[in-house]
Amino acid sequence: MRTIGLEEHFVTPELEGYGASAAAIIQPDKWREASRRLLDITDERLTEMDAAGLDVQVLSLNAPGIQAEQDAGTAVTRAKAVNDLLAGVVENHPDRFAGFAALPLQDPKAAASELERAVSELGMRGALVNAHTQGRYLDDPELRVVWERAEGLDVPLYLHPANGVDAPHVIQGHPELIGPMWSWGTDTASHFMRLVFGGVFDDFPNAKLLLGHMGEGLPFVMWRMDSRWEYHNHHGVELARGNPSEYLRHNLYITTSGVCSAPPLLCSLLALGPERILFGTDYPFEDMATATEFLRSAPISEADRAKIAHGNAERLLRL
Ligand code: GRE
Ligand code: ZN
Numbered sequence: 588m589r590t591i592g593l594e595e596h597f598v599t600p601e602l603e604g605y606g607a608s609a610a611a612i613i614q615p616d617k618w619r620e621a622s623r624r625l626l627d628i629t630d631e632r633l634t635e636m637d638a639a640g641l642d643v644q645v646l647s648l649n650a651p652g653i654q655a656e657q658d659a660g661t662a663v664t665r666a667k668a669v670n671d672l673l674a675g676v677v678e679n680h681p682d683r684f685a686g687f688a689a690l691p692l693q694d695p696k697a698a699a700s701e702l703e704r705a706v707s708e709l710g711m712r713g714a715l716v717n718a719h720t721q722g723r724y725l726d727d728p729e730l731r732v733v734w735e736r737a738e739g740l741d742v743p744l745y746l747h748p749a750n751g752v753d754a755p756h757v758i759q760g761h762p763e764l765i766g767p768m769w770s771w772g773t774d775t776a777s778h779f780m781r782l783v784f785g786g787v788f789d790d791f792p793n794a795k796l797l798l799g800h801m802g803e804g805l806p807f808v809m810w811r812m813d814s815r816w817e818y819h820n821h822h823g824v825e826l827a828r829g830n831p832s833e834y835l836r837h838n839l840y841i842t843t844s845g846v847c848s849a850p851p852l853l854c855s856l857l858a859l860g861p862e863r864i865l866f867g868t869d870y871p872f873e874d875m876a877t878a879t880e881f882l883r884s885a886p887i888s889e890a891d892r893a894k895i896a897h898g899n900a901e902r903l904l905r906l
Contacts, residue, residue, distance in 0.1 A: 594844035594867035595644035612766035624871035656720035656724035662691035673710035713742035726785025801843035806858035847881035
């Protein structure tokens, strides 16, 4: 079965330094191995893809990527350079790779222009954003220009985790909880809620957001969101669609990246429906073959399996 992965990371030697904050939270030998694989875009990666039965990787720069750059001008230059490089990789292997662009959100207008260039001229399928950009989240009014462009181009933004500005108060003093094991998921789910309640999807009703890691837990809490929103003090905030779950149904797509477990997959299928779930591995941080084997053997219908493996990606990303 054709299989397309949506959370498939790489890095270049020039941009490797941005990964320092992630390196600090991973065991050193594991990080060394991941770094080697991140830098290898087309050699061992293709061999592994063949062995795992992964036909296409939609490549993205590893976290935190360009978001970690403090200088806006440098972010613009480097985002363009890495998008050009990625386009070259895809051009050389059009049946094996596609790409999500990196965006220099430090300069919102330049980021919108780069998204347009990346999609229209370089053939990117959307963009991947790693959490915040120097403390700025995607509901920031200045970033509406990026959403407007994404909606106009009809491409998704993939919101990927990274370290937060600070540790949330409740886990301060617990550095072992910072990272993909815990805080990245809760931070990214909260970021999604900021987009909903910050009006992004009311302003851009056809905007499409991708979340990895089986939706960062959101499918599990959908019912409670609606029930408690009806009960809450709204503090003057209203949602055009009424219930928060409507935004999960209309604007959200999730990937299976980094989650090879049937219960959250079945929950997501029931909560969001089979059209909204796409396959991803989170390579090189997870094992590609474990992920494809999970997809092949998951207790779901063959029709749903085909949608998750390739059908939804073909539609959403025009692959
Ligand atoms: C990930 O993308 O899941 C990831 C990183 C960096 C370190 C660990 C990790 O981007 O799981
Ligand atoms: Zn990832």
